[in-house]
Amino acid sequence: MKRLSYHFFIRTIALLLFISCNQDYYPIGETLLSDLTLETNSRTVPAFTFQEGTGEVQSNRQPLGQLGLINHPVFGKAEASIITQLNIVSDPIFGNIRQRFEDQEDQTDINLIQENETVKQVYLEIPFFSNTNDSDNDGVIDSLDADPNDPDSNSDGDELTDIVEFQSGLDPLSSDSDGDGILDHNDDDNETYQPQNREYQIDSLYGNGNADFDLQVYELTYYLGNLDPTTNFESAQIYYSNRDYFDEGYIGSTLFNQKISLDFDEIRINFKEDDPDTPEVDETTQVETRLSPRLNIPLDPNFFQKRLIDLEGTDALSGNEAFNQSMRGLVIRADNFSDDLYMLLDLQGAEIKILYEFDDYDTQGTLDDLTDDVVNKVERELSLSLGGTQINTLKNSAFEAAIEQRIASSKNNVPTDKLFVQSSRLHGKIRLFADKNPDSNQFLEDIRTESFLINEANLIFYIDPETASLESLIAKRLYLFNYESGSPLSDYSIDASVSNFGTNSNKQNFGGILELDENNNPYRYKFNLTNHISNIIRNDSLNYDLGLVVTADIENSISIKARKAMDIETLNYPLAATLNPLGAVLIGSHPSSALNDKKVKLELIYSSY
Numbered sequence: 001m002k003r004l005s006y007h008f009f010i011r012t013i014a015l016l017l018f019i020s021c022n023q024d025y026y027p028i029g030e031t032l033l034s035d036l037t038l039e040t041n042s043r044t045v046p047a048f049t050f051q052e053g054t055g056e057v058q059s060n061r062q063p064l065g066q067l068g069l070i071n072h073p074v075f076g077k078a079e080a081s082i083i084t085q086l087n088i089v090s091d092p093i094f095g096n097i098r099q100r101f102e103d104q105e106d107q108t109d110i111n112l113i114q115e116n117e118t119v120k121q122v123y124l125e126i127p128f129f130s131n132t133n134d135s136d137n138d139g140v141i142d143s144l145d146a147d148p149n150d151p152d153s154n155s156d157g158d159e160l161t162d163i164v165e166f167q168s169g170l171d172p173l174s175s176d177s178d179g180d181g182i183l184d185h186n187d188d189d190n191e192t193y194q195p196q197n198r199e200y201q202i203d204s205l206y207g208n209g210n211a212d213f214d215l216q217v218y219e220l221t222y223y224l225g226n227l228d229p230t231t232n233f234e235s236a237q238i239y240y241s242n243r244d245y246f247d248e249g250y251i252g253s254t255l256f257n258q259k260i261s262l263d264f265d266e267i268r269i270n271f272k273e274d275d276p277d278t279p280e281v282d283e284t285t286q287v288e289t290r291l292s293p294r295l296n297i298p299l300d301p302n303f304f305q306k307r308l309i310d311l312e313g314t315d316a317l318s319g320n321e322a323f324n325q326s327m328r329g330l331v332i333r334a335d336n337f338s339d340d341l342y343m344l345l346d347l348q349g350a351e352i353k354i355l356y357e358f359d360d361y362d363t364q365g366t367l368d369d370l371t372d373d374v375v376n377k378v379e380r381e382l383s384l385s386l387g388g389t390q391i392n393t394l395k396n397s398a399f400e401a402a403i404e405q406r407i408a409s410s411k412n413n414v415p416t417d418k419l420f421v422q423s424s425r426l427h428g429k430i431r432l433f434a435d436k437n438p439d440s441n442q443f444l445e446d447i448r449t450e451s452f453l454i455n456e457a458n459l460i461f462y463i464d465p466e467t468a469s470l471e472s473l474i475a476k477r478l479y480l481f482n483y484e485s486g487s488p489l490s491d492y493s494i495d496a497s498v499s500n501f502g503t504n505s506n507k508q509n510f511g512g513i514l515e516l517d518e519n520n521n522p523y524r525y526k527f528n529l530t531n532h533i534s535n536i537i538r539n540d541s542l543n544y545d546l547g548l549v550v551t552a553d554i555e556n557s558i559s560i561k562a563r564k565a566m567d568i569e570t571l572n573y574p575l576a577a578t579l580n581p582l583g584a585v586l587i588g589s590h591p592s593s594a595l596n597d598k599k600v601k602l603e604l605i606y607s608s609y
Helices: 002-021 162-167 301-307 320-326 401-411 442-448 490-494 530-538 593-598
Strands: 039-045 047-057 065-072 076-087 118-127 205-207 212-220 251-261 267-270 287-291 294-299 330-335 341-345 351-362 374-396 418-422 426-432 452-462 478-482 511-516 522-528 546-550 559-564 570-574 583-587 601-608
Touching (some): 076 341, 118 330, 212 294, 320 374, 442 530, 452 530, 452 583, 478 522, 546 570
Antiparallel strands (some): 039 601, 047 426, 065 076, 076 374, 118 294, 118 351, 205 341, 212 330, 351 374, 418 583, 426 546, 452 522, 452 601, 511 522
16 A cells, blocks of 8 residues: 555656646636636616506514505505404413302302402503614614714713713703703702603604594404315415405494594603602602503403403313404504504504402411401403404505506506506516516527626616605615515525614615615615526526515515405515505606606626627
């Protein structure tokens, strides 16, 4: 073995010497690149737009609740209400004693009494979503910060920077935190200020947050099953957005029906009793609980007495499935708005809080002496979460004739002049390189034969100038996806860029973010599709159609089911395209001559060789 290794070593050295002396040797690649001159160019290639609409979208997978009304000058009226089931723990105990022990005939334990649980008050709490972005970590959220990127900014205009006030337990948004008339930088005693207090910026409302309206909460009488009976209960039930259980009459008891307006202040609840062990502090003036701003709706106590508390120990409370057969859920709706108001609400953080009292046998610590025993009234709180099947009912006014005509033309493979994109309702189908067969056409075959490297590929949509003034109602971001499968594009998947500007701001390389022109008017959306286009041209990947929708969360690429307008055909539709009422009107591929400079375009920046 050693002799073979020695001969192999000698031969290898000889071969290397021969190669190094060979006058025809070139460094690897030199012959390929020595005469190669790269020239950067750009061109616009065809992109064709087709208008489509949805008749309904799956609405029992949304992570939030939509409630309210908004009138859009282009898309018409949009209304939303909420259907939700309730969750309980299995076989709950109310008071201290299980009901079967309370009901025993042979009562030998004096502590086992009828507790007479009685509901005192019930509140439905649904938090608003709030903006908590604090880019510079100075204790001031970006929307209220004088400079969101500088912790040494001074948002309240006193002589202390935001970060100093935050670290000192003062209010960076008030020059006099404790309100005693002495400015913070001169005040040696700010003990009465409670630094736990928070300022909130509600960021998921559209329209007039000061509008008043009638808020209604009803008992739902329709059973929302988890499994689909049309598939022999072998698959999950799909609930669509256009079914209105209120209009269909599936309501029972009225739990609340009053005119309200919204309160965006932090909810602060003081201690109920003063602690006798701390005579120097009156706890009833101190905050025990702080809650973020929310809908705080009183519900009918008698309903929960009969449909919950009085059912202790029965099969109806044996688990969620049985409970939802008994108490089938709630209908939450609103109407008679003084002005447009459309709310996105945090259903995952919502709960029903039930305060009840019961009789509690107290021996006063003397088990052998019954003469001092008393029965006290004790209060306890029970919470029910909103869960199970939750549905957003989304109702829209009919399509305008012009939009219906565009949908009909697109079904006949006629590209459209404009593209109407609205959350849950209108979307675009985009075909690149050719208007008919997307994957086999002469233009694409010709471009595949050219010698060039794609440096960047951008698909650009321009806002219709007639709607640019509707900035508050224009979607802040659009989303492109594989129309057939509903899955994201490769450029989306490889984009790991992040942003400090909150939800819907990551993946900035992929794009689709609303851009403003030099006059701060809505201008265009641009998508970077470099990888997708390179794969089509250079790797012969499938040139599938693209779907274009509004997105409320760019990180959410989950697909749900939707049914097309004027059709029973279903499609895979992005869930994030169903989470707000916004939209946009874009210039399509075949606009009028006056708008030809703003038609959709696929721009290639490449190096030819």
